[in-house]
Amino acid sequence: MMTSREFRRLVVAVSSGYAAADKRVDARNREEFLRHGKWALGVLKRYFHDTDRNIERWLQGEKCVFLGAVTKAPTEIQIGNDLDAFFYFMQFYKMQKEDREPDEDFIDYMALLITRSQSKEWEEC
Numbered sequence: 001m002m003t004s005r006e007f008r009r010l011v012v013a014v015s016s017g018y019a020a021a022d023k024r025v026d027a028r029n030r031e032e033f034l035r036h037g038k039w040a041l042g043v044l045k046r047y048f049h050d051t052d053r054n055i056e057r058w059l060q061g062e063k064c065v066f067l068g069a070v071t072k073a074p075t076e077i078q079i080g081n082d083l084d085a086f087f088y089f090m091q092f093y094k095m096q097k098e099d100r101e102p103d104e105d106f107i108d109y110m111a112l113l114i115t116r117s118q119s120k121e122w123e124e125c
Contacts, residue, residue, distance in 0.1 A: 002047055007087045013040035015059060048090045049097035058086050066093055080117030088113050 017037010020030045044055050052065040052074075063076035066089075079085050088110040095102050102110075 004084070004087050007044075007090070008083055010040040010044050011055075011059075011083060011086075013037055014044065014055065017041070018059060044090075048094045050090075050093070051097075052093075054090065054093060064089060064093075067096055077114065078118060079114055080119070082113060082117035085110075085113035085117035 014037050016033045017035075017040070020033035020037065023030070041055060044050065048055075054064040054066075057064050058079055063078050064086075065074055065076055067073070068075040077089075079089055088106075092102055092106070092110055
């Protein structure tokens with residue numbers, strides 16, 4: 001199981017790779033950041049079975065996609081700039097891909113984190 005700490009480290013590497021691609025990183029380090037970012041994105045995509053590009057979507061401020069519990073139809077949700085909320089969402093997404101049911105406490109906590117992440121008053125420390 002991937003820990004929150006590992007997840008954060010990988011997401012930061014992907015984000016740094018995006019910065020390098022946008023030339024917001026010193027030219028001497030750009031290739032290394034790009035290479036490490038691509039590697040980290042691959043690790044995350046494989047681990048979470050991210051066929052819907054949720055990692056890229058979230059990093060670009062777009063809505064993430066999952067299957068609705070009742071309708072089984074693709075559903076979009078905006079997750080704010082909160083790595084904990086995104087980590088729980090991606091765990092939920094992985095559970096769906098593996099046909100595992102999250103327990104009610106997990107769903108409640110994830111909903112709280114996502115709702116908090118959407119608040120204009122809340123900022124991650």
